[in-house]
Amino acid sequence: MDLQRLLDTLSPDAALAERHLWLMDALSWVRGDVPDVAASVARVRAFLDAIEADAALKERWHRWLRAFVGTVDLSPLLADFGFAPRTAFLSEFGHRLRRKMLPGTPETRDLAELYTLLLPTPFDVRWIKALDSTTLQRLANSLPERAGAVWSDALMDALTCCVSQVSATGFASEIRIRMSDEARAARPFHELPTTFEALRREVRVHGPRSEEAAQAAQRLREQLDACRQAAYTVYHHLEEHGVSVGIVFRLRQLRERIVRIKQLLDCLQADESGRANAALLADLAQVGIENRSVRALIASSSHLTAAKVAERSAESGEHYITRNAAEYRAMLGKAAGGGFVLAFTTWIKFGLVGLGLSAFWGGFAAGLNYASCFVLIMLLRWTVATKQPAVTAPAMVAKLKDIKATGAVRRFVDEVSHLFRSQIAAIVGNIGLVVPTVLLISSLLYFARGSAMIGPEKAMHVLHELHLLGPTLFFAAFTGVLLFASSIIAGWVENWFVLHKLDSAIANNPRFTNTLGRGRAARWATWLRTNISGLAANISLGFMLGLVPVFAQFFGLGLDVRHVTLSAGQLTAAAFALGPEVLRQPDFWWAAAAVLLIGPLNLTVSFYLAFRLALQAQAISSVNRKLIGAAIRRRLRAAPLSFLRPPRAQPEAAAQPDGHG
Numbered sequence: 043m044d045l046q047r048l049l050d051t052l053s054p055d056a057a058l059a060e061r062h063l064w065l066m067d068a069l070s071w072v073r074g075d076v077p078d079v080a081a082s083v084a085r086v087r088a089f090l091d092a093i094e095a096d097a098a099l100k101e102r103w104h105r106w107l108r109a110f111v112g113t114v115d116l117s118p119l120l121a122d123f124g125f126a127p128r129t130a131f132l133s134e135f136g137h138r139l140r141r142k143m144l145p146g147t148p149e150t151r152d153l154a155e156l157y158t159l160l161l162p163t164p165f166d167v168r169w170i171k172a173l174d175s176t177t178l179q180r181l182a183n184s185l186p187e188r189a190g191a192v193w194s195d196a197l198m199d200a201l202t203c204c205v206s207q208v209s210a211t212g213f214a215s216e217i218r219i220r221m222s223d224e225a226r227a228a229r230p231f232h233e234l235p236t237t238f239e240a241l242r243r244e245v246r247v248h249g250p251r252s253e254e255a256a257q258a259a260q261r262l263r264e265q266l267d268a269c270r271q272a273a274y275t276v277y278h279h280l281e282e283h284g285v286s287v288g289i290v291f292r293l294r295q296l297r298e299r300i301v302r303i304k305q306l307l308d309c310l311q312a313d314e315s316g317r318a319n320a321a322l323l324a325d326l327a328q329v330g331i332e333n334r335s336v337r338a339l340i341a342s343s344s345h346l347t348a349a350k351v352a353e354r355s356a357e358s359g360e361h362y363i364t365r366n367a368a369e370y371r372a373m374l375g376k377a378a379g380g381g382f383v384l385a386f387t388t389w390i391k392f393g394l395v396g397l398g399l400s401a402f403w404g405g406f407a408a409g410l411n412y413a414s415c416f417v418l419i420m421l422l423r424w425t426v427a428t429k430q431p432a433v434t435a436p437a438m439v440a441k442l443k444d445i446k447a448t449g450a451v452r453r454f455v456d457e458v459s460h461l462f463r464s465q466i467a468a469i470v471g472n473i474g475l476v477v478p479t480v481l482l483i484s485s486l487l488y489f490a491r492g493s494a495m496i497g498p499e500k501a502m503h504v505l506h507e508l509h510l511l512g513p514t515l516f517f518a519a520f521t522g523v524l525l526f527a528s529s530i531i532a533g534w535v536e537n538w539f540v541l542h543k544l545d546s547a548i549a550n551n552p553r554f555t556n557t558l559g560r561g562r563a564a565r566w567a568t569w570l571r572t573n574i575s576g577l578a579a580n581i582s583l584g585f586m587l588g589l590v591p592v593f594a595q596f597f598g599l600g601l602d603v604r605h606v607t608l609s610a611g612q613l614t615a616a617a618f619a620l621g622p623e624v625l626r627q628p629d630f631w632w633a634a635a636a637v638l639l640i641g642p643l644n645l646t647v648s649f650y651l652a653f654r655l656a657l658q659a660q661a662i663s664s665v666n667r668k669l670i671g672a673a674i675r676r677r678l679r680a681a682p683l684s685f686l687r688p689p690r691a692q693p694e695a696a697a698q699p700d701g702h703g
Contacts, residue, residue, distance in 0.1 A: 045071070045088055054105035058113055061106070062148035062156055069160050072169065082169035083177065090180045104186035111192060114153040120200035120306060120322075123154040124329035125207075125295055134291070138336050158334070161327040170324040178316030193319075194250055197310045198242065204303045205238045211296045212269055216289055220279040225272035230265060237265045250310045259307050266300045273297070284541025363457065364464045370688040373464055377471025379424030381607060384472065385479030387415040388611035392496050401592050409588025416580035420573070427468030427607065427641065451673045458674055462685045469641045472607040480611045484618040494619040501616035501624075508604075508613055508633035518604040518640040522647025524586045529652060532579035545571040606641035613637055 048071055051064060072085045093100050126134035146159050161167075173181075182190075211217060212231030241258040248254045273296050280289065305322050312318035364370045394407045419426055484495045496504070508514055539545070548554050549567035558566065587603050594601035613633050617624045624630045657667065677684065 045085075045092060049092055049099060052099075052102055052106055054102060054109045058151070059147075059149035061110060061113075062150075062159075065110070066148060066160055069166070073163070073165060077165045077168075079165075079169050079172045082165075083172050083174070086169075086173065086181075087177055090177070090184060093184050094180075100184070103184065107186055107189070111189075114151055114156070116153060116193070116196035117199035117203065119153040119157055119326065120196060121203035121207075121302070123157060123326055124302075124333050125299065126291075135336065138334065141334060142336065157326065158330045161330065164328075164331060167324045167328045167331075170320055170327065173320055175314060175317060178314075178320055182316050194310065197306050198245065201238070201303060201306050201310075202242075204299050204306065205234060208266070208269060208296060208299050208303070209234050211292055211299075212273065214292070216286075217273065217276055217292060217296075220276040220283075220289070221272055222275035222278065225275045228268065228272065230268035230272050234265050234269060237262050245310070251313075256311060259311055263304060263307070266303060270297060270300050283543070284537045284539075286541055363460050364467065364688065365460050367688040370463060370467055373425070373467040374471045374474075376423065376425040377427060377468040378475040379422060379471075380419045380426045380468075381472040381475035381477075382479050383415050383419050383422070383424065384426070384607045385476045385483060385611055387411060388476070388480055388608060388615060389483050389495055390415075391608070391612075392500070392615065395500075401595065402589075405589045405592030406585075407588070409585035411584070412587045413581045413584025416584050417577060420576045420580055425468055425471075427465065427472045427645070451670060454670060455673050455677045459677065459684045463688055465645055466686065469606065469645075473610045473637075473641075476607050476611045477614045480614040481618055484615055488618075495615040496619050498619055501619035502629075504612050504616035505627070505629040505633050507602075508609060508636050509629060510632045510636040510639070513600075513602075514604055514636045515639060515643060517602045518606075518643035519647045520601055521587070521603045521605055521640075522644045523651065524583065524590065524603065525644060525648035526651040528579045528583035528586065529648075530655075531582040532575045535578035536575040539571070539574045604640050604644075606637065606644050609637050609640050 048064075048068055051067075053060070053064070056064065068089075072082050072089075074081055074085065093103055126137065141158075146155060148156060148159060150156055161170075209231055212234070218226065237258075241255065241262050244252065244255040244258040273293055276289065276293060280286065305318075305325065309315065309318045309322050364373045390411045391408060394404065394411060397404075397407075399407060416426060480495070488494050506512070545567040548570065549560075549564045554563045554566075587605065591602045613630075616633075617630060620627070620630075662670075
């Protein structure tokens with residue numbers, strides 16, 4: 043559309059939707075077909091030239107603007123655009139989903155809804171900010187009389203709304219009870235409405251750009267800063283007592299409301315009001331673009347929760363890292379115990395298959411079997427190798443909190459070597475005992491009832507499923523994703539447990555103390571607080587291993603799981619069922635080779651995902667990540683055996699102080 047045709051279709055008497063469609067066409071013409079800021083600014087000037095050169099056109103333009111302003115309300119755009127309609131994370135999540143799926147209509151009196159249709163692209167932000175002062179002044183001169191007064195009234199109405207929202211958030215019980223004692227005693231949110239009323243009075247009596255109004259606005263800014271500092275103390279409570287996505291979302295909304303209030307004050311009092319107004323409109327366009335993103339909402343609101351999940355995983359992950367020969371031997375013993383239990387898990391799994399259950403109940407029974415055995419291993423203080431990486435990665439990254447400190451990188455590389463050795467010990471211990479235990483169970487079954495754990499037909503099926511040239515390695519990598527997911531579930535459950543103070547509730551609630559007695563209730567509370575993460579991880583992992591393949595089969599995805607210790611047990615049972623002749627079958631050796639690779643894939647995928655989460659939680663920069671990678675490569679070249687065997691014990695007198703990383 044060219045400029046003349048655009049001006050010819052300018053009709054103040056058009057219907058609501060037609061007027062808004064004309065404005066959309068006008069802004070589309072300003073954008074042009076090719077994103078070029080200079081060309082867009084030139085088009086704005088060309089539009090103003092046409093308006094200024096034709097008195098009749100200018101009068102029609104003024105009538106159109108009065109009709110437009112008379113049918114829409116400016117204040118909601120200035121006050122509420124970009125904020126959730128309700129102060130709840132799930133409400134905003136649903137709102138954004140609806141906006142993504144449902145088209146908008148120009149037939150609306152809601153200027154905030156219309157704004158997303160008028161300025162939908164990032165390029166709009168660029169050309170609006172590129173408008174020079176002369177062009178902005180010409181735009182102001184092209185407006186009808188009293189436009190400035192209407193704009194000032196809209197700004198004051200928007201300020202009233204925003205200040206009320208900030209004050210209401212500060213008085214919300216879930217925010218107030220989590221503030222520090224000093225913040226509550228300062229009562230910044232109590233004074234905020236009074237401070238704003240003083241500004242409103244000065245603006246009404248002396249005008250928005252008077253000295254009195256400027257002083258009142260400065261006092262309001264200082265009061266807003268005090269409110270923001272009081273709200274920030276809530277984060278300290280969340281980090282110590284558990285994170286709530288809903289509370290983090292409300293705090294983020296509060297911070298952005300305060301920023302919006304300061305922008306509105308700038309527009310109200312700036313000497314160059316055109317520049318401040320253009321900056322506000324460009325920021326609103328940017329907010330409209332960002333607020334269409336569901337991913338950005340989740341990322342911004344759950345970042346602190348992810349950091350807390352990583353931190354809680356780090357606390358539990360410390361138990362799985364061996365740093366000397368004694369701990370290395372202890373890990374071998376714990377892993378051997380885990381392998382012993384998983385041998386019986388393998389036996390039970392084959393027994394459940396023989397029951398001929400339906401797909402879902404078969405998967406549920408398998409998940410219950412896995413979960414029960416994993417929990418038993420946890421209660422016996424033994425270990426399962428593949429569960430370690432998802433919690434040890436955050437423990438390692440925790441060493442990088444002060445990456446600039448002396449020796450930080452070197453200590454991190456030490457942790458990498460410690461972890462690698464720990465994983466080797468865990469895998470060797472698991473497989474080292476699951477194989478002989480499965481052989482023992484199969485032998486006892488054979489002598490007791492004349493048949494092994496499984497028959498020859500099922501044994502051949504196991505060899506086929508584990509074949510290296512099949513999808514086994516892909517399934518092993520997918521199992522690593524489930525291992526990582528179980529650690530995330532564990533962190534979330536522990537965070538939820540701490541956030542809702544369930545340990546205190548169990549120890550002190552009369553329903554529990556009257557039933558259990560105070561002493562036993564206190565012991566239960568302490569035990570659950572210590573073990574809730576492990577219980578959540580083991581139970582969730584067990585049921586995911588059992589049920590995810592069933593749901594994948596329902597949707598035709600063909601996914602399955604391959605866990606190194608369980609796969610080693612199944613291969614052993616198949617080999618016993620087929621007898622010594624199995625050693626001459628290529629399928630057996632292909633399956634054995636696959637088992638050797640399943641473990642590293644389980645570990646690598648789960649560790650990589652957990653490591654990335656922990657790096658993001660600790661905000662490690664890309665430069666420092668490269669520095670860490672270079673340090674690990676240097677250690678591999680200089681001392682490769684340090685990744686395979688524990689260090690020899692040294693006398694304390696020989697210990698050296700930390701050097702530079």
